[in-house]
Amino acid sequence: xxxFVSSIKDKARETGEQDAKLADDALNSLQDLARxxxxxxxxxxxxxxxxxxxxxxxxxVHDKFIIKCGVESNPEGLKSTIDELIGAFSKKTSITEAIxxxxxxxxxxxxxxxxxxxxxxSEYTISVTDNGAVYRIDYYLYSYxxxxxxxTNYSKNVLLACLVVSSANVADLDRxxxxxxxxxxxxxxxxxxxxxxxxVVEDIMxxxxxxxxxxxESKDMEAAxxxxxxxxxxxxxxxxx
Numbered sequence: 001x002x003x004f005v006s007s008i009k010d011k012a013r014e015t016g017e018q019d020a021k022l023a024d025d026a027l028n029s030l031q032d033l034a035r036x037x038x039x040x041x042x043x044x045x046x047x048x049x050x051x052x053x054x055x056x057x058x059x060x061v062h063d064k065f066i067i068k069c070g071v072e073s074n075p076e077g078l079k080s081t082i083d084e085l086i087g088a089f090s091k092k093t094s095i096t097e098a099i100x101x102x103x104x105x106x107x108x109x110x111x112x113x114x115x116x117x118x119x120x121x122s123e124y125t126i127s128v129t130d131n132g133a134v135y136r137i138d139y140y141l142y143s144y145x146x147x148x149x150x151x152t153n154y155s156k157n158v159l160l161a162c163l164v165v166s167s168a169n170v171a172d173l174d175r176x177x178x179x180x181x182x183x184x185x186x187x188x189x190x191x192x193x194x195x196x197x198x199x200v201v202e203d204i205m206x207x208x209x210x211x212x213x214x215x216x217e218s219k220d221m222e223a224a225x226x227x228x229x230x231x232x233x234x235x236x237x238x239x240x241x
Contacts (some may be wrong), residue, residue: 002168003028009023010084027158029033030144030158030160031067031158033144034067034108034142034158035067037120037142038065038140038160038162041122041138041162045060045124045138045164046126048136053127054124055134055168055169055173055177055181056136056168056169057136057166057168057169057172058163058166058168058169058170059166059167060165061166061167062087062143062163062164062165063164063165064084064085064086064162064163065161065163066081066084066085066159066160066161067158067159068081068158068159068161069157069158069159070156070157071143071157072156073107073108073111075184078104078107080234081102081107081159081161082099082100082103082107085099085103085161085163087162092177093129094127094130095127095165096137096236098125098127098137099137099165102123102139102233103139103163104127105123106123106141107141107161109121110143111143114145115156117144117146118142118143118144118148119142119143120140120141120143121140121141122138122139122140122141123138124135124136124137124138124139125140126168126184128181128185128186128200128204130200131198131200131203132199132204132207134167134168134181134204134221135166135167135168136165136166136168136169137163137164137165137167138163138165139161139163139164140160140161141159141162141163142160143159143160144158145157146158157237166200170204170208172206173208175193175201175205178204178205178208178239179201182197182201186200192228
């Protein structure tokens, strides 16, 4: 499940002045480092462009990060972290499933690849809804594993987990790129499957070539807009934890 950094610091204060000072110094430094990395990650997503051959973003619709101690690499611990990051997207949809799958693979990689005391991984993927909405999903994960006994008595690690979900900027995508993206989401085995995939491709291509075209908004996007204020408050709460 994991605990907020402030909870671990409170535990240390209960055991003695020296332990409290060590825990405060170490955890404050790690929080500062984590927040710096989160800001760098956010800027990297914002500045994504065709210059590095990635599919760029148009608008950010979901932005969440958490800093927690003692997140275990077991199914319960990983599911809790994923659920917290998805937040307003908690209603089960094709997009939340894509996010959860990406994050699960990322967390497995993170906890299995420490170099010394640290491990980090980042990834982005493109997902498409059945009405042609194209999302870009970015995540960044960083973990610091404690080795000092004065800290391992209270927690094993600090985890920074960042998630940004955006509408993809499809303006410069050619038909082949669109087909590749759609076929990864809508693999077809029957003629009916192919018709669905082709219809999604045509919706996206209309968005590429017709500035006035607006595909139907998916339930995922509606949920994101409705939760925008709640997301801002959640990010502020996390920063002040």
